[in-house]
Amino acid sequence: MFLPRVIHSLKRPACARSFSALAGVDPSKINVTKTTQPRERVAKENLLFGQTFTDHMLTVDWHRDHGWSSPEISPYGPMSMDPAASVFHYALECFEGMKAYKDADDQIRLFRPDCNMERMNNSMERLSLPTFDGDAMTECLKELIRIDKDWIPQGEGYSLYIRPTGISTHPSIGVSTPSSARVFIIMSPVGPYYPEGFNPISLYADTENVRAWPGGMGNKKVGGNYAPTIMPAFEAAKKGYSQILWLYGEDHQVTEVGTMNLFFFWHNEDGERELVTAPLSRGDILPGVTRRCVLELARSWGEFKVTEKNITMAEVTSAVKEGRMIEAFGSGTAAVLSPIKLIAYDGTEYDIPIAAGNSGELCHRMWQTITSIQDGRLEHEWSVLV
Amino acid sequence: MFLPRVIHSLKRPACARSFSALAGVDPSKINVTKTTQPRERVAKENLLFGQTFTDHMLTVDWHRDHGWSSPEISPYGPMSMDPAASVFHYALECFEGMKAYKDADDQIRLFRPDCNMERMNNSMERLSLPTFDGDAMTECLKELIRIDKDWIPQGEGYSLYIRPTGISTHPSIGVSTPSSARVFIIMSPVGPYYPEGFNPISLYADTENVRAWPGGMGNKKVGGNYAPTIMPAFEAAKKGYSQILWLYGEDHQVTEVGTMNLFFFWHNEDGERELVTAPLSRGDILPGVTRRCVLELARSWGEFKVTEKNITMAEVTSAVKEGRMIEAFGSGTAAVLSPIKLIAYDGTEYDIPIAAGNSGELCHRMWQTITSIQDGRLEHEWSVLV
Numbered sequence: 001m002f003l004p005r006v007i008h009s010l011k012r013p014a015c016a017r018s019f020s021a022l023a024g025v026d027p028s029k030i031n032v033t034k035t036t037q038p039r040e041r042v043a044k045e046n047l048l049f050g051q052t053f054t055d056h057m058l059t060v061d062w063h064r065d066h067g068w069s070s071p072e073i074s075p076y077g078p079m080s081m082d083p084a085a086s087v088f089h090y091a092l093e094c095f096e097g098m099k100a101y102k103d104a105d106d107q108i109r110l111f112r113p114d115c116n117m118e119r120m121n122n123s124m125e126r127l128s129l130p131t132f133d134g135d136a137m138t139e140c141l142k143e144l145i146r147i148d149k150d151w152i153p154q155g156e157g158y159s160l161y162i163r164p165t166g167i168s169t170h171p172s173i174g175v176s177t178p179s180s181a182r183v184f185i186i187m188s189p190v191g192p193y194y195p196e197g198f199n200p201i202s203l204y205a206d207t208e209n210v211r212a213w214p215g216g217m218g219n220k221k222v223g224g225n226y227a228p229t230i231m232p233a234f235e236a237a238k239k240g241y242s243q244i245l246w247l248y249g250e251d252h253q254v255t256e257v258g259t260m261n262l263f264f265f266w267h268n269e270d271g272e273r274e275l276v277t278a279p280l281s282r283g284d285i286l287p288g289v290t291r292r293c294v295l296e297l298a299r300s301w302g303e304f305k306v307t308e309k310n311i312t313m314a315e316v317t318s319a320v321k322e323g324r325m326i327e328a329f330g331s332g333t334a335a336v337l338s339p340i341k342l343i344a345y346d347g348t349e350y351d352i353p354i355a356a357g358n359s360g361e362l363c364h365r366m367w368q369t370i371t372s373i374q375d376g377r378l379e380h381e382w383s384v385l386v
Numbered sequence: 387m388f389l390p391r392v393i394h395s396l397k398r399p400a401c402a403r404s405f406s407a408l409a410g411v412d413p414s415k416i417n418v419t420k421t422t423q424p425r426e427r428v429a430k431e432n433l434l435f436g437q438t439f440t441d442h443m444l445t446v447d448w449h450r451d452h453g454w455s456s457p458e459i460s461p462y463g464p465m466s467m468d469p470a471a472s473v474f475h476y477a478l479e480c481f482e483g484m485k486a487y488k489d490a491d492d493q494i495r496l497f498r499p500d501c502n503m504e505r506m507n508n509s510m511e512r513l514s515l516p517t518f519d520g521d522a523m524t525e526c527l528k529e530l531i532r533i534d535k536d537w538i539p540q541g542e543g544y545s546l547y548i549r550p551t552g553i554s555t556h557p558s559i560g561v562s563t564p565s566s567a568r569v570f571i572i573m574s575p576v577g578p579y580y581p582e583g584f585n586p587i588s589l590y591a592d593t594e595n596v597r598a599w600p601g602g603m604g605n606k607k608v609g610g611n612y613a614p615t616i617m618p619a620f621e622a623a624k625k626g627y628s629q630i631l632w633l634y635g636e637d638h639q640v641t642e643v644g645t646m647n648l649f650f651f652w653h654n655e656d657g658e659r660e661l662v663t664a665p666l667s668r669g670d671i672l673p674g675v676t677r678r679c680v681l682e683l684a685r686s687w688g689e690f691k692v693t694e695k696n697i698t699m700a701e702v703t704s705a706v707k708e709g710r711m712i713e714a715f716g717s718g719t720a721a722v723l724s725p726i727k728l729i730a731y732d733g734t735e736y737d738i739p740i741a742a743g744n745s746g747e748l749c750h751r752m753w754q755t756i757t758s759i760q761d762g763r764l765e766h767e768w769s770v771l772v
Contacts, residue, residue, distance in 0.1 A: 050470070050559035057469060080464040083443060083572050084436070088553055090616070091477035091609030128616045163559055167474055173436035173549055173574065175612055175645060177620055186469050188559065210601030215594060217614045223477030224610025226561055228603045230476070230514045234563055259561060 022067025025132045027139035035075035044153040047191045054148040058185040071140045082171040092168035093223040094123035097333040099159040102152045103376030108386035115289045123220045128177040142386045157192025193335035198358040200341035204241035211246035218284035252313040260330030261291035267324040273304035290331040320350045327360025337367045408453025411518045413525035421461035430539040433577045440534040444571040457526045468557040478554035479609040480509035483719040486546040488538045489762030494772035501675045509606040514563040528772045543578025579721035584744040586727035590627035597632035604670035638699040646716030647677035653710040659690040676717040706736045713746025723753045
């Protein structure tokens with residue numbers, strides 16, 4: 001036998017670390033190199049999501065010793081990457097999804113860019129990647145949009161999808177905090193998600209794979225949250241379902257749809273009309289910008305109860321079986337809102353009510369309001385002129 | 387109120403998909419382009435892990451329509467990557483860690499390459515990336531090693547660290563199965579992890595962050611498992627601890643160390659000598675090649691009980707307090723084995739016994755056996771001549 005050993009208390013010196021004293025992102029220092037070989041245009045009716053990119057991209061590099069370098073706007077094209085860069089090995093990468101719109105007066109509009117920049121900084125920080133001044137980055141983005149403004153398709157439902165991305169360029173395969181990083185922004189013209197009106201989707205509630213969990217990074221927009229979802233989504237598609245509804249815990253709590261947050265509008269057990277969605281408090285769902293808009297608008301209307309809380313699949317299926325479910329929809333930047341017509345769970349398909357026009361009434365009204373703000377038909381502080 | 391709706395049963399048509407009918411990886415088709423600008427050498431005493439790379443790298447590209455293209459051995463250098471490549475956005479990436487050794491007769495040896503190729507294929511498959519013939523890829527790797535054989539440092543503890551990496555090159559930002567991918571292999575000469583003999587490490591048992599969970603991808607060697615660990619590891623380092631011990635569940639089950647699996651050697655509650663490590667069954671720890679070697683060797687010796695099972699921190703701290711803990715060590719490709727001297731948990735530091743020579747007796751014997759097989763001092767089927 002061995003003798004018991006002395007147990008020390010936890011006292012260790014801390015060491016300091018800061019990125020802050022170095023150069024910040026400076027939109028006044030943008031270098032612009034315009035393309036001499038404009039990219040091929042695609043007729044707006046033929047656009048496929050995320051496959052066509054504009055003529056230019058923005059790149060801002062960062063190094064631990066000197067901070068952010070001058071932003072570069074250059075022709076869209078391949079990046080030269082060291083094969084040891086830790087983005088390839090340890091998924092040190094995060095992104096945002098945003099959109100720019102051309103309004104009826106040919107003005108260009110962004111939608112709540114401050115929300116995206118704040119969330120991207122939260123992701124960057126969690127990955128030990130450098131943070132930046134969100135307003136400064138938005139100014140750089142605006143310059144990129146102005147240069148490629150002819151790429152913004154006009155018409156209801158058309159927009160320019162914007163993809164800010166942060167990656168580690170640190171060229172060493174030790175698992176360590178990155179010494180160098182890059183933010184780049186690419187842009188892709190996109191058409192309406194539902195060109196012929198809403199097309200309600202079906203969800204497959206996955207009881208096997210788990211997207212995220214408390215203590216993980218499910219509330220950050222990092223690449224590592226998406227890789228695990230692709231195979232299960234493909235399997236669900238083979239069964240005929242559009243998207244996966246991710247669950248958590250033994251009681252199968254509803255979390256999100258991976259590319260969307262999820263809302264139920266029901267008569268709750270007290271008979272009240274209630275809009276419910278999963279809470280941010282558990283840390284396992286993405287704090288969506290569209291989710292936030294839906295909650296803020298619904299609360300401003302004050303017509304029904306609006307609740308962020310844990311929702312189990314037992315509650316969802318009871319509401320359907322008892323006829324209390326009014327409608328359900330997903331929210332996200334790509335589709336804005338997606339009516340849901342069916343949830344497959346534990347071997348059974350649950351039909352969700354769909355009103356006329358292939359959407360519930362609340363979803364339709366919310367969609368009208370948000371898209372009108374986005375494309376400038378409705379003046380609102382969320383819409384920011386470029 | 388809404389009427390209850392009809393519930394359908396789950397019956398949908400399945401559609402088929404296969405990568406298999408396309409061209410495989412063919413080592414007979416390797417194209418070699420030798421460097422004209424050899425890279426700078428670093429004296430072997432000054433090598434830092436993963437920062438120096440050899441003259442050449444291997445690249446094998448894949449496309450959904452035609453399979454694997456001819457393997458290319460070319461000068462180590464930057465890769466040209468489309469900024470929309472989904473490796474940057476959705477962490478479609480996985481890797482392996484392997485080593486090559488130069489033995490006393492100047493022969494080059496790999497260690498259980500079949501295990502790494504099998505695990506990499508498991509990772510690729512889970513990411514919807516293409517799989518490959520592991521033996522064919524090993525043949526390509528051997529050719530790369532032969533070309534850069536002068537880079538393998540000689541001497542006890544020296545080796546060539548090999549990093550096979552699989553990434554999606556699919557140039558679209560839709561979240562989808564990749565249409566194109568790449569496997570590349572880079573190599574880095576490394577010195578002994580402990581140049582002056584073992585240097586036992588301290589672990590910080592993290593009760594806040596969770597590395598992986600059942601239903602996730604903790605048992606695959608994918609980039610997304612590493613990004614979340616960097617900030618917590620940095621915070622632990624600030625408190626003076628070398629690595630994080632990842633826990634799972636409310637009862638704080640021991641999982642792994644993120645870059646290593648973890649073994650305890652103790653007198654169990656029945657008074658038996660027992661080597662224990664967390665099981666693979668929960669799906670949240672990496673099936674380490676060194677872990678497998680430790681288990682196989684210990685079982686072949688037949689001198690004590692060898693068990694893969696759930697271990698809680700309560701069991702670990704009891705064993706320490708009651709003097710039943712004999713020793714503990716981590717296992718991984720980089721350090722092979724690392725003796726552990728201390729675990730900080732829930733505000734208390736628990737000293738782990740360390741025998742003479744800065745290592746427990748079992749760890750030292752196991753390390754001697756494995757490294758002797760690796761560098762050819764001990765003939766064994768695990769060592770494969772290049």
